[in-house]
Amino acid sequence: MSEAPPTPAAAPSGGGASMRLRGLMRKEFLQIMRDPSSIAIAFLMPLVLLLLFGYGVSLDAKNIPIALVVEQPSADTASFTASFQGSRYFRPSRYNDLQQAEAAMMAGRVDAIVVLRQDFERQLQQAGGTPIQLIVNGVDANTARIVMGYVEGAWGTWLQQTARLSGQSFDAPVSLTQRVWFNSELESRNYLVPGLIAVIMTLIGALLTAMVMAREWERGTMEALLVTPLAMREVILGKLLPYFILGMGGLALSVSMAIWLFEVPLRGSLWVLFVASALFLITALGMGLLISTVAKNQFVAGQIAIITTFLPAFLLSGFIFDIGSMPVVVQAITHIVAARYYVAILQTVFLAGDVWSVILPNAGALVVLAAVFLGLTRRNARKRLE
Amino acid sequence: MADASSPRGAALQATSLCKRFRAGGREVQALRDVSFSVKPGIVTGLIGPDGAGKTTLMRLAAGLLMPDQGRIEVLGMDVARQPLQVQGTIGYMPQRFGLYEDLTVQENLDLYADLQGVSPAARSDRYDELLHMAGLAPFTDRLAGKLSGGMKQKLGLACALVRQPPLLMLDEPTVGVDPVSRRELWDIVYRMVEQHGTSVLLSTAYLDEAERCSEVVVLHDGDLLDQGTPDTLxxxxxxxxxxxxxxxxxxxxxxxxxxxxxxxxxxxxxxxxxxxxxxxxxxxxxxxxxxxxxxxxxxxxxxxxxxxxxxxxxxxTQPDETPRSDAAEVPLEPAQSDHVVIEVQDLQRRFGSFYAVRNVSFAVKEGEVFGLLGANGAGKSTTFRMLCGLLPPSGGTLRVAGADLRTAGAEARARIGYMSQKFSLYGNLSVAENLRFFSSAYGLFGRHGAQRIDWALEEFALAPIANSVSAGLSLGYKQRLSLACALMHEPGILFLDEPTSGVDPLARREFWQRIGELAGQGVTIMVTTHFMEEAEYCDRLAIMVAGEILTEGTPADIKAQAQTPEMPEPTMEDAFVELIQAHDKEAEAA
Amino acid sequence: MTSVFRRILALMGKEFLALLKDRRSRFVLIVPPLIQLLVFGYAATFDLKNVPYALFNEDAGYAARDLAAALRGSPSFTEVAQLSHSGEIAPLINSKEALMVVRIGPRFSADLLSGRTAPLQVIVDGRNSNTALLVVNYVRAIVDQFNRDWAEAHGTRLPPAYIETRAWFNPNLESRWFFLPGIVGLLTLLVTLLVTSLSVAREREQGTFDQLLVTPMRPVEILIGKALPGFIIGIVEASLIVAATVFWFGVPLMGSLLTLYVGVLLFLLSAVGVGLMISSLAVTQQQGMLGAFFFMVPAIILSGFATPIANMPWLIQQLTLLNPMRYFLVVLRGVFLEGTPFQLLIPQLWPMAAIGLVALATAAWLFRHRMY
CATH class of the missing domain: 3.30.70.100 (Alpha-Beta Plaits)
Structure with a gap:
């Protein structure tokens, strides 16, 4: 449809194009209001997903069941084990010998075993020091690492106490002090919730739009639309604008929940958040519309949308898994995943603030992707049935 | 072929149109060198069975498809070059009417008025006129999805007419609509032609509607068979x-x-x-x-x-394409007995507050052909589904072969055959695979099963296409295959739901021939149809309107009810319209 | 009785034909699982590699150089910048160019040599708190090693106790070993659900289900005929992914295959049951697909697939008891990595069987009672 601007014949009255667009948008809004599934995807789904993730998913291990095996109790072993009792990270239980503890680990009742051997007391006085054995269940490598970190923390605390009591100093040559910026409590919710907003916006933008376009094809209403003086760009715009507004509504809901329900700090400014989200939403809508030029029924549209937008937004956006640690090929692929740029902006605006050196390049990438998707849609969308 | 040299000022001029589609790896020639013209100011009918190429032609004319060869001009504009101008000028109603079912009548009209650029000042007069013409004035706030088929059809027409177009194109506007609504639609079309000089191109699979057109273009299998006035044809x-x-x-x-x-x-x-x-x-x-x-x-x-x-x-048609016709002789003595095999008392089915079927009672005797007549949505299929045990009734009793199929065991179901609307078969299985599956489902294995499959392949002339995928078959073949599957186990009772919709007249004749033979062998047959003339094949029939049985009897009885001095020999459709109008009057009076 | 079997066999054969002849279902069976296997196998990892960090070394001493070399030598870290004043730290972290800045103070070597504790500061970007936590742990391990080496070389006094860590079942703590057995469960669930959740809905939409119900086949026969293809496809899919996990990704299979397959079968029973239940509720394929999607997302999130169930709040933990995935993941990881014997897995096996039987019974009931 390169030629043919709307002709005088097509639009007898003055503001033909704007009247057509207004008509299309009014229709779309009425349909959204009357179709519970659109409302559900735009508002109910963010609610459910955020609640599920906000409350259900946490990488912060707490109350880890741990076995303490003390082969020969003494004052020193007592002071050591005491440092585990008070910790909110551990739920320790005592075992008398290693075999029992190992059986408990096999049966999944404990995730780690700390063993203080018989000669613990004696070796403590010797030059080389005494080993504290830590056996972790390595199946869940991530949790295992976290457990190891926590145990070392407990060990360090105990060392200092012992030092203070004995008046000796056995400070390590180098002591590590850590400062975690932006999320000093290391709350995983603080990064999961902003990341989830990207997944939700992908679903609203791409899945919903692809499905409602496919619905028009399936029900035969697209045929009726195409035989009106509507230009294809008006058809695209007539879908884009209403779902853009719906998506921004879903965004407002998600952001409110993030701030007030999950108490994720918003350190950047709200307007940056909304402008970036608007950009991402346009990109997602562009993907949805592009899918709909290929998939003319809801089943196929849904499948393609899930595989090409939802899964990448989940796995390849840096939302959960660190992109830098992925193989090079996979890293290259993430560059065409729009959610990647949006997740970077979201995590920065929420937790760090208006850091322009992050926001601008990522926003730029979103603009490029939006232009590409919309451009391809415009090129592929024919005002035809073939 | 009709004169391609075209009369001047034709509303539509098609020249050597060709159109091919690829469907499931197969190339389908939808239109083959079709040339014709539509004269201005009259109704031109585009007539042919399903799959003839009518819709493809309509879409080509509306600029929704591009021809592979040839050209098509609408009101002097080349559609391939100026699609937007054409679309800005014509009125077009697609199949299924192109309505948004979740918008109200008024909202649908508003949408199309916006899209067609009708100025706000001109609207209220135009709406009044259209709504009154379509009889929709009292229903402007109703959702289009909640309208009856006839009302949807008239709303679709109103939307296509919202800006008075010089050329109106209607794609199968009368399909599945009751005869009263069909007549009303034709009245509106005639009024447009008379009052505004509108040119109309209307496609239909109902051959009797040809008689209502001023000119007819006959299509079959992508070929233009003939063009002219009904008289010359x-x-x-x-x-x-x-x-x-x-x-x-x-x-x-x-x-x-x-x-x-x-x-x-x-x-x-x-x-x-x-x-x-x-x-x-x-x-x-x-x-x-x-x-x-x-x-x-x-x-x-x-x-x-x-x-x-x-x-x-x-x-x-080549002779070997049709199934053998030296089938069993229809006996001269009717095979009917007085044994009642299907009995229905006060049957009801409610969906929420809506009665799909209300107080339906009838009885069918062994060897009888019993028809249920009515428009789409009259409750025929719902009644059928209840009889076959597919849907529990909300009230009343029913017995088929002495049992309620919903509760009866597998043995009772083995005595019935069922052929559903749309010829439901496994589309991506081949003909032979479908037959094999249904014979096994009916417990026919080994030599007996093989015998029945051979019988079906031969009896229905399916052997040459045994390995074709059934979704790609023509509607006539699908119908045959569907009937073959339903007859696999030689049932005593046969349920046929809209068995002939959309198939060409030859396939319909062949189908009824076979039904006659089966009835002659003592098979009880229950059939639904919205083709009024097919009622003539039934021994007895019931006419359903809005979930209720309007009247019941032999075809002659029913036509006799509609006999008036002005109409000494009413057709079944006349009778239907007459009875409905009488019914409506009664309802108004009550 | 034999005719019952032959009818079921015929229905099963038809299901397979219909499924494998359809381009769309072939696509659904092959492409999404393959993509997900690759993406999960390669992308889903909590192990850090090449974490970009900047070094802010204010000390010219050789001790500082040694420590910097230890950092540089770790495959987990990549040095992207060397800073010369503290003002450079914030922009670098803010812009995500570096995830961490390691600051070695000016008196670092001097402190060390004089026997005082030398402080080492790390500043970590906490926007992804899990990564931050891991980064700190990685650095701590490097520092611990440095301390031990230093003490040995200089004969300084060491703490009286040290930790000796051993990780069972996954000695190198590779998170791929953790995710891949889980993917067997994830993809088996995905494929089985898609196959079964559409099987009844498709027939309903096309009208063939009515045709099926009027044949003498009983609902139970239809149920079995519809369930078996799901089973068989599920087993094939599971076997392929198990093979890929073991032979392509090199995850060890410690336990017995027999135990594994008992788990697979019982899990399939529940997955097929849930799929058929969704399918009998759905009128269109559309609804079937949405239903499967809305079952699958929580089923995966709340299964312990990526995050431990133990970290969830009590109420949600109770909810996961209804999730067959939860049990299957324990079986998979147990058999794969721990070599858990059969009897220890019985508490995981019977709930899957129970969920499966209840779901299948409900589906059979729905066949005849959900009809419009």
């Missing part, structure tokens, strides 16, 4: 059509005999006589065909468009 069969009556023969037996007689092209039950089309103008030799019928008479009959169409089709 009827001309070839003039003098070759006769009405045969034989009071001492059952009409189905009479029809079967005549259909197989020499020189007969078509034989069709019509009221109390059988209509016959001959190869030439010699009437059928009754002495030879019906030696035992003493009261047989033959009279010349006026030709109809359908006669001409069948004549055209027969001339095109």
């Amino acid at each position: 009827r001309e070839p069969v003039r003098g070759r059509t006769f009405a045969v009556t034989a009071a001492d023969l059952p009409k189905r037996a009479l029809q079967a005999r005549l259909a197989r007689a020499d020189g007969v092209i078509d034989a069709l039950v019509q009221g109390d006589h059988v209509r016959v089309v001959m190869e030439d103008d010699t009437p059928p030799d009754l002495e030879a065909v019906l030696p035992e019928a003493k009261q047989a008479r033959v009279e010349p009959a006026p030709p109809r468009f359908e006669d001409a169409f069948v004549d055209l089709l027969k001339a095109r």
